[in-house]
Amino acid sequence: MLNGGVHKPCEKPNRNLSVGNKKPWNMVVALSPLQVIGFPSLQLHMSGIAMRASQEDFENALNQVKLLKKDPGNEVKLKLYALYKQATEGPCNMPKPGVFDFINKAKWDAWDALGNLPKETARQNYVDLVSSLSSSSESSNQVQPGTDRKQQEYENLVVTSEDGITKITLNRPTKKNAINTQMYQEIILALKAASNDDSILTVVTGNGDYYCSGNDLTNFMDIPPGGVEEKAKQSAVLLRDFVGSFIDFPKPLIAVVNGPAMGISVTILGLFDAVYASDRATFHTPFSHLGLTPEGCASYTFPKIMGPAKATEMLIFGKKLTAGEACAQGLVTEVFPDSTFQKEVWTRLKAYSKLPKNAMKISKQVIRNMEKEKLHAVNAEESSVLQERCLSDECINAAVNFLSKRAKL
Numbered sequence: 001m002l003n004g005g006v007h008k009p010c011e012k013p014n015r016n017l018s019v020g021n022k023k024p025w026n027m028v029v030a031l032s033p034l035q036v037i038g039f040p041s042l043q044l045h046m047s048g049i050a051m052r053a054s055q056e057d058f059e060n061a062l063n064q065v066k067l068l069k070k071d072p073g074n075e076v077k078l079k080l081y082a083l084y085k086q087a088t089e090g091p092c093n094m095p096k097p098g099v100f101d102f103i104n105k106a107k108w109d110a111w112d113a114l115g116n117l118p119k120e121t122a123r124q125n126y127v128d129l130v131s132s133l134s135s136s137s138e139s140s141n142q143v144q145p146g147t148d149r150k151q152q153e154y155e156n157l158v159v160t161s162e163d164g165i166t167k168i169t170l171n172r173p174t175k176k177n178a179i180n181t182q183m184y185q186e187i188i189l190a191l192k193a194a195s196n197d198d199s200i201l202t203v204v205t206g207n208g209d210y211y212c213s214g215n216d217l218t219n220f221m222d223i224p225p226g227g228v229e230e231k232a233k234q235s236a237v238l239l240r241d242f243v244g245s246f247i248d249f250p251k252p253l254i255a256v257v258n259g260p261a262m263g264i265s266v267t268i269l270g271l272f273d274a275v276y277a278s279d280r281a282t283f284h285t286p287f288s289h290l291g292l293t294p295e296g297c298a299s300y301t302f303p304k305i306m307g308p309a310k311a312t313e314m315l316i317f318g319k320k321l322t323a324g325e326a327c328a329q330g331l332v333t334e335v336f337p338d339s340t341f342q343k344e345v346w347t348r349l350k351a352y353s354k355l356p357k358n359a360m361k362i363s364k365q366v367i368r369n370m371e372k373e374k375l376h377a378v379n380a381e382e383s384s385v386l387q388e389r390c391l392s393d394e395c396i397n398a399a400v401n402f403l404s405k406r407a408k409l
Ligand SMILES: CCCCCCCCCCC/C=C/C(=O)SCCNC(=O)CCNC(=O)[C@H](O)C(C)(C)COP(=O)(O)OP(=O)(O)OC[C@H]1O[C@@H](n2cnc3c(N)ncnc32)[C@H](O)[C@@H]1OP(=O)(O)O
Pocket: 174, 175, 176, 178, 179, 180, 181, 184, 213, 214, 215, 216, 217, 218, 219, 220, 231, 234, 235, 236, 238, 239, 262, 263, 264, 265, 286, 287, 290, 292, 295, 386, 402, 406, 409
């Protein structure tokens, strides 16, 4: 594909399916009261409870609360805890902790004080409380193109907007931008914000030498009280939401693949509208090696993009592709020499961002909308299969193997 460093569009461009860092208060303060209280927002988000009208507001509130910049204090945190428990489990059903178990006693008291408050009311009160806490920082969410303003602050992402382009940078370079649980949530939020901002194009890229090393293998280590089955269920819900936010993204979405890409960061490329890669990038989906199966809709998009035989090599046999190979197979739009990658790609993207905004957005929707239903069905099926795979010996052994090797270093 690359001749003496001169780049050119790939020979097989048949992508016929397009298909900062200030930390949030609840994550940073070591041994903060919140941490001691065991803030349960993520678990709730993934528990599949409350699928009624206010579910979306409630989930948004759960996400919002993690992004509050100021610690609201113990009293409010206890209130949030109590409302969360009431909203998800109903009236307090735990045995009363002993008097010297101060923290659990405070939690129990707060929950018990809600008496028989209906779940729906508790949910609504939770949403209202979070809304009152976050209202002061709300106004910073809308980004004007051309101002290079930093958007919402995230723990694992840097999101900026300039020249009509919102750029979402995966920002865990010391971990090769592996996607941990919080980062999945943050990407979902960043995509939601980008779909509502004034930008014309949205770009995903990586900070450091990697684009992304895929799912953070330590994600599976943090087992909730419900045990490994509950963990697998939570993971499947999170995965489905994450991939769903790419399927539904309404504007042109571009990946600027600055280095090696692995696992889920590769599979979701089939849901992007263009993929520009440095010639240093590689594309690797070692699912079988990890006892896993494809996600990101790749079981559908990859055979469509590159044909079933090539898709099999990647998704089943774990063959790692160079950027040139990925381009020849239609997964990548164009490859650039690493030395000029950033300059050339951003010049190109800035030119594209000057094209009529609505025409581009509507074109994307025309190209994609017919596939959406199918993609959501594929996503649901892949997530459900992975829920089982996460519990297999093959998968657990592979994760333990990775983590134990790392521990020896
Ligand atoms: C609620 C639960 C949430 C679950 C979410 C549900 C989603 C389910 C999705 C399941 C499907 C799986 C999708 C995938 O993405 S499969 C691919 C997974 N990725 C890997 O297997 C890569 C593992 N990493 C490596 O092989 C190497 O680290 C790598 C080749 C990437 C780089 O090697 P190198 O030698 O150059 O560098 P190091 O190994 O020293 O890495 C530097 C540090 O980064 C850490 N690291 C890198 N990648 C990961 C990773 N994927 N997970 C966790 N940690 C990672 C590495 O450990 C080093 O850390 P330390 O410096 O602390 O040792």
